[in-house]
Amino acid sequence: MDLGKVVITLKEKEEKVKDLRPIDDVFFEVLANDVNFCQEMLQILLEDKNLVVKDVVVQSSERNLYGRSVRLDALCVLGNGKKCNVEVQRSDNDDHLRRVRFNAASIAVKDSQEGEKFEQIEDIIVVYISQFDIFKADRVLYHVDSTIRETGNRVDDGLYRVFVNTEVKDGTTVSEYMECFLKKEVNNSKFPAFTKRMNALKHEERGLNAVCEVMEKYEQKAVEEGLSLFEKAITMLASGKSPSEVVLTGVPQNIVDRASRAMKPKLNK
Template identity: 45%
Template sequence: MSNKAKIREEARKLNPIDDLMFRKMAEDTEFCQEILRVILEDNQLIVLESTPQWTGANLQGRSVILDAKCIKSNGAQVDIEVQKADDDDHQRRIRYNSAILTTNIADPGIKFEKIPDVCVVFISKFDIFEGNLPLYHVDRIVRETGKIANNGLEGVYVNTKIKDDSEVSKLMEVFVDDNAYNSKFPKTSNIKRRYKETEGGLNIMCEIMERITTEERNRINKLNAILLKNKRYDDLQRTTEDHEFQEKLMKELLPNETIN
């Protein structure tokens, strides 16, 4: 099988839970609006703007890429993240990303009361809190009184692992099941079908996958050059066998590379 045929075969396996497909789908504002109406349980919610792969940086120059950043009609900003692997401290990652987002959207000198609200929607294939629920809301609680302390940051966690009869669970089925489409979520279903089943959609996904492959190869070559220059031959050998170690070195030796 040729390399192009392999890429095409892999493209057919993509679903909205995958970064590549989700980010492409998030170019459509109505798709973002549809899923946020379900997840945030607000049928009147309006998304004015959606930006896939939104990039923000801190003062040290370290960047993050949000899978999608949306602006609601009330000015609130929403960071939507999709995550398949439970391989990191996602709570701290969310904290970091929300801080970067807030810093980048707040004008210098703005009064704190004018800083836009931020909501992080975290969609995962695993039950992050292991409570056997498909949907969680995380609030800041005053320990002594049990009251919510609202500082403008909201966290909503959705997972595809726990299934029930809720709307959000039905939506998550479309996110992970190759053959799942649902008329209740027409935008999500139609865009998913376009990129999985139509010739034009598959070509787009293949082009993205080929570009990502090239970028990753260049990133690895850059790391290898650093290891060779510093005569870290054992580390170089280990990176060929241990992907996690390779990623660790990427963060250590290429600190200004954009991270997800």
């Protein structure tokens, strides 16, 4: 028994997760770790009611063979053998198209076999869920295809990209489904798997335990990353770098300020 581990009650766990929404990374990671939820989600977002999901691998799963550099919020294996990587993004602070390309390429390379012909490389679908309209064309759903510029003909290179957002409200089923991603509770008869999964994670002990466990992992990772950045700042300041130079290397200003304060007693000796 770990005597240093704080045990919290079921009620306290409910309080801890009550404000989490499907659009939040930490919550979606647990939410998507369910075949029925992912199957219903992809049937709606890919507009294919016959679509089947056979398996799901989430970012924190021990079965994740792709590494943390490849974002796998939910990698779904479909009934036809294709893989569909679902990503969730709240902040508009990245080059989203390049992120999609990198992750899809990483999955394809990891899953390819030595000596395999290119025609044997598996098709990959990417569903990119964002809290903002990425293309600012007032649409809830976008399909991005590779095309020949001169003819306008579509080229099938095995990569299918679908971008969907929670910002645009157009009255469609997809839009209604995406609205659920912004809610703390979901109770919609149109989306029974979504409703059931949300209720399990918010109000049942097993689900609450799963959410809290992932939250703790995220919190621990944040602490470790903060400590690493703090140590980097201390080392750079000690070598004569100015605070502004340290910030330019990617260390947040607040961590540089803390490191500077920690260095002052040593400098005054």
